[in-house]
Amino acid sequence: MARWFGSVWLALLVASTPAAIAAEHAAEQSQPLRIGLTPVILEDQLSFLDEWQTYLERRTGREVQFVRRNSYGEVVELALRGRIDFAWLCGYPYVQHDTRLGLLAVPRFNGAPLYQAYLIVPANDQATESIKDLAGRVFAYSDPNSNSGWLYGQQLLDEAGVMDPERFFLRTFFTFSHRKVVEAVAERVAHGGLVDGYVWETLALDRPDLTGRTRVVHRSEPFGFPPLVASPGTTEGERRALQEALFGMDEDQRGRELLERLNLERFEAGDESLYDGIRDLKRLVDVGRLPEPPDGYER
Numbered sequence: 001m002a003r004w005f006g007s008v009w010l011a012l013l014v015a016s017t018p019a020a021i022a023a024e025h026a027a028e029q030s031q032p033l034r035i036g037l038t039p040v041i042l043e044d045q046l047s048f049l050d051e052w053q054t055y056l057e058r059r060t061g062r063e064v065q066f067v068r069r070n071s072y073g074e075v076v077e078l079a080l081r082g083r084i085d086f087a088w089l090c091g092y093p094y095v096q097h098d099t100r101l102g103l104l105a106v107p108r109f110n111g112a113p114l115y116q117a118y119l120i121v122p123a124n125d126q127a128t129e130s131i132k133d134l135a136g137r138v139f140a141y142s143d144p145n146s147n148s149g150w151l152y153g154q155q156l157l158d159e160a161g162v163m164d165p166e167r168f169f170l171r172t173f174f175t176f177s178h179r180k181v182v183e184a185v186a187e188r189v190a191h192g193g194l195v196d197g198y199v200w201e202t203l204a205l206d207r208p209d210l211t212g213r214t215r216v217v218h219r220s221e222p223f224g225f226p227p228l229v230a231s232p233g234t235t236e237g238e239r240r241a242l243q244e245a246l247f248g249m250d251e252d253q254r255g256r257e258l259l260e261r262l263n264l265e266r267f268e269a270g271d272e273s274l275y276d277g278i279r280d281l282k283r284l285v286d287v288g289r290l291p292e293p294p295d296g297y298e299r
Helices: 002-015 018-029 046-060 072-080 091-096 147-159 178-186 197-206 236-247 253-262 272-286
Strands: 033-037 064-068 086-088 102-108 117-122 138-141 171-174 192-196 214-219 228-230 266-268
Touching: 033 046, 033 072, 033 236, 046 064, 046 236, 046 253, 072 086, 072 091, 091 147, 091 272, 102 236, 117 147, 117 178, 117 197, 138 147, 138 178, 147 178, 147 192, 147 272, 178 192, 178 197, 178 214, 192 197, 197 214, 228 236, 236 266
Parallel strands: 033 064, 033 086, 138 171, 138 192
Antiparallel strands: 086 228, 102 228, 102 266, 117 192, 117 214
16 A cells, blocks of 8 residues: 555656646647637638738747638537637537536627627518518528527517517527528518627628628627637646737737727626526526527528
């Protein structure tokens, strides 16, 4: 027994030596920082992502890899399984898994770390005043795990007294991109849609010809902006490295240029209370007042 304790003590002593700690740090530094993204927020931004990757690599001193998937559900699964280290998610999937995903950074948009959900219709539809006016029509959602692109819409239907959301519309479909919701409504593929207001406002700067063919019927109350989160297996050093890089973007010229292209002011430490509004909606799902997210395909 004494020999066993001696062996354990020796192993712990060796593991805590400066050489062992340095070796562990070097091994961590050699691993890339993998960041999960979806086209729900960032779409058609390949050249931007290349430039942002280069910037983050310079600021962190680490290789950075952007891992793109088509939906929030896919990115969340990668994060929970440790296949990626960080992810840029909507607030809804974050609050669904906030006991395992850590809040890393929140973007600031228009002076606050907040955004709104927009209900939009084609610009030449001047009759629609609320979601209730779209009964029996075709409706576009972005992602079944999106707050602005799905969950908030269920609250609107509930407040309108709709008893059977699945039968309220003639047909619904998911685009897995807020931009594609705007396109679907602009092209009258859908008679209405729910979209992230930040995405709509950013498109209005770059593509006024597109957003100009839509009309915002309703804006939600402010919600916490889609956060960057850390996967369960990330180390304190990895989290600190990416945080420092993101938080410092507004302090150097290149970082400010990239933020401007994102139509954001900066990244900052977020507070959990930012997502209380989404948590309230999630509780309504949990008790059956609002429907569970569907599988994400046409209904």
